[in-house]
Amino acid sequence: MRTVRIGAGSGFSGDRIEPAVELAEHGGLRYLVFECLAERTIALAQLARRRDPEAGFDPLLAARMRAVLPACRRQGIRIVTNMGAANPLAAARRVAEVARGLGLHGLRIAAITGDDVTDRLRGTETALDEGGTVAALGNRLVSANAYIGAGSIAEALEAGAEVVVTGRVADPALFLGPLIREFGWAVDDWTRLGRGTVVGHLLECAGQVTGGYFADPGVKDVPDLARLGFPLAEVGEDGNALVTKVAGSGGRVTPATCKEQLLYEVHDPARYLQPDVVADFSGVKVEAAGEDAVRVTGGDGTPRTGSLKVSVGCHEGWFGEGQISYAGPGAVARGRLALDLVRERLGLIGHEAEEMRFDLIGMDSILGPGEGAPEPREVRVRVVGRCTSPEEAERIGHEVDSLYLNGPASGGGVTKAVREVIGIRSCLIPEDDVRPSLAWVEA
Amino acid sequence: MLLRDLAHSRAGDKGDISCISVIARDAADYPLLLREVTAERVRAHFAGIVRGEVRRYELPGIGALNFVLEGALGGGVTRSLALDAHGKCLASKMLEFDLGG
Numbered sequence: 001m002r003t004v005r006i007g008a009g010s011g012f013s014g015d016r017i018e019p020a021v022e023l024a025e026h027g028g029l030r031y032l033v034f035e036c037l038a039e040r041t042i043a044l045a046q047l048a049r050r051r052d053p054e055a056g057f058d059p060l061l062a063a064r065m066r067a068v069l070p071a072c073r074r075q076g077i078r079i080v081t082n083m084g085a086a087n088p089l090a091a092a093r094r095v096a097e098v099a100r101g102l103g104l105h106g107l108r109i110a111a112i113t114g115d116d117v118t119d120r121l122r123g124t125e126t127a128l129d130e131g132g133t134v135a136a137l138g139n140r141l142v143s144a145n146a147y148i149g150a151g152s153i154a155e156a157l158e159a160g161a162e163v164v165v166t167g168r169v170a171d172p173a174l175f176l177g178p179l180i181r182e183f184g185w186a187v188d189d190w191t192r193l194g195r196g197t198v199v200g201h202l203l204e205c206a207g208q209v210t211g212g213y214f215a216d217p218g219v220k221d222v223p224d225l226a227r228l229g230f231p232l233a234e235v236g237e238d239g240n241a242l243v244t245k246v247a248g249s250g251g252r253v254t255p256a257t258c259k260e261q262l263l264y265e266v267h268d269p270a271r272y273l274q275p276d277v278v279a280d281f282s283g284v285k286v287e288a289a290g291e292d293a294v295r296v297t298g299g300d301g302t303p304r305t306g307s308l309k310v311s312v313g314c315h316e317g318w319f320g321e322g323q324i325s326y327a328g329p330g331a332v333a334r335g336r337l338a339l340d341l342v343r344e345r346l347g348l349i350g351h352e353a354e355e356m357r358f359d360l361i362g363m364d365s366i367l368g369p370g371e372g373a374p375e376p377r378e379v380r381v382r383v384v385g386r387c388t389s390p391e392e393a394e395r396i397g398h399e400v401d402s403l404y405l406n407g408p409a410s411g412g413g414v415t416k417a418v419r420e421v422i423g424i425r426s427c428l429i430p431e432d433d434v435r436p437s438l439a440w441v442e443a
Numbered sequence: 444m445l446l447r448d449l450a451h452s453r454a455g456d457k458g459d460i461s462c463i464s465v466i467a468r469d470a471a472d473y474p475l476l477l478r479e480v481t482a483e484r485v486r487a488h489f490a491g492i493v494r495g496e497v498r499r500y501e502l503p504g505i506g507a508l509n510f511v512l513e514g515a516l517g518g519g520v521t522r523s524l525a526l527d528a529h530g531k532c533l534a535s536k537m538l539e540f541d542l543g544g
Contacts, residue, residue, distance in 0.1 A: 039520070040520075040521050059444065063454060115533070129458070130458065132460070132520070171490045185451075211479065213453070214453075216451070219447070220451060255505075256451060256466065256468070259466045259505050259507055260451065260452075260462070260464060260466065261452040261453075262467070262505070263453070263455075263462070263502070263507060263509050264455045264462075264464070265455030265456065265461060265462055266455060266509060267460070267462055267498075267500075267509075267511050268511075269498075269500050269501055269502055269509055281501075281502075282502060282504070283504055284502075284504060284505065285505065286505060286506050297506065304484070316521070316522045319524070324539055345504075355524060357517075357524040357525070359526060361526065365525075365527075366525075366526060366527050366532045367492075367532075367536050367539075368490075368491040368492050368535075382526060384524045385464035385524070386522065386524060421521070421522055422521065423519065423521045423522040424458075424519070424520075424521040425458075425519075432449070
């Protein structure tokens with residue numbers, strides 16, 4: 001059976017670059033995929049693009065391309081990435097610039113646009129999953145981007161693209177696109193589209209399937225995390241796959257690492273909603289197939305819903321935060337006193353917030369109140385609130401800062417922060433209302 | 444015995460929903476997990492953190508359970524005031540689940 005090797009060069013926008021180079025040089029790949037777009041990233045990118053029409057794509061785009069393009073060109077490896085964020089066309093031009101700088105003339109780059117549905121949805125009564133409507137967001141609306149499918153990626157590759165740059169695309173579709181193009185899977189071959197989605201889902205977080213985000217010393221050990229290798233899959237025409245990594249790289253690929261990633265961010269495993277298919281992970285089997293190799297079979301799928309998920313970014317005000325530490329005997333009591341004091345002070349000065357939170361890091365900031373838990377040697381007070389203006393948000397840090405001279409004994413290490421909050425909500429849009437299109441740039 | 448002795452776990456987020464897997468290290472322990480780690484008990488285990496419904500999905504083929512906890516992320520990752528807004532650490536909280544014995 002014919003197979004194709006596809007690798008994951010990143011799992012988020014800040015990911016390491018060397019493992020992608022390692023994959024490009026030694027992975028024997030036909031495709032290298034870079035997934036770099038978190039929920040909120042695209043809304044922030046939209047804001048950047050409004051300030052500068054040539055901005056709004058991933059800040060590491062040029063660095064990543066500079067690192068992998070020579071090996072990819074030499075070996076004919078095609079690149080697919082959502083690093084275009086809010087501006088795929090400008091990103092494609094940037095890739096062309098990088099290619100020219102490397103002497104890689106004639107490189108063909110396709111930009112996929114059409115995921116931006118902000119203007120289409122603005123002011124409409126489209127219901128948000130969290131309640132309310134898009135219209136009710138008014139001028140708080142920042143962006144609306146539909147998660148588009150694999151079709152236009154496959155099309156761009158078929159037309160000869162060596163690099164495909166997209167904006168918001170369903171993450172697994174970045175992998176499904178190349179597989180559709182390679183094997184000619186039909187748009188209603190739900191089983192194969194489902195299996196391709198399994199592959200995409202396993203690879204889209206890169207190191208998270210090769211032993212990253214897995215280590216628990218003494219319980220789940222992972223060798224050589226500092227040189228963690230990124231994954232590749234050898235995918236068959238039937239959509240079943242072997243997940244592995246470059247020999248000699250750090251990390252490990254085992255049934256356990258694959259199981260953790262298979263269920264990552266999944267709700268109902270039998271109905272993983274994607275633009276191209278409703279993937280069914282419920283019958284997936286993973287079996288060790290040698291060192292750092294796992295055979296993944298049994299994925300399936302059912303017809304797609306006909307709706308696309310839309311990620312809606314909106315202004316949600318400002319976070320203000322202050323922190324201070326207490327240590328040694330009585331640390332917890334002094335920390336609690338500090339929290340009470342800040343709470344009272346914020347009341348006295350008439351501070352206004354939409355929402356406030358008072359944590360004692362070391363005691364209850366993550367796991368919630370725990371009765372009878374032993375007291376730590378040091379704790380950190382954290383006061384944070386969401387306010388309607390940066391000035392109001394800043395007052396929170398001021399009150400924590402003032403604990404230096406006015407609060408409990410021996411507090412130290414104050415930090416303060418204010419930042420704008422862009423929240424993400426979601427809604428659905430009929431797939432026929434979204435028309436992806438291709439634009440070409442040549443180096 | 445804690446769940447950590449028999450299983451491993453990873454947490455993910457979507458909006459205000461946390462999804463947490465519980466995967467048997469040894470497939471032979473899956474029936475025990477199926478019996479003991481119910482949606483109802485998990486909801487009680489996360490009291491004070493989860494505000495909504497808890498659903499459980501079963502994956503006998505890989506010896507795993509998948510839990511969906513609604514209203515567990517302080518109103519949603521992008522606007523939550525929580526230190527761990529994604530609820531990534533909730534997987535470790537899950538492994539603190541007491542299996543008795």
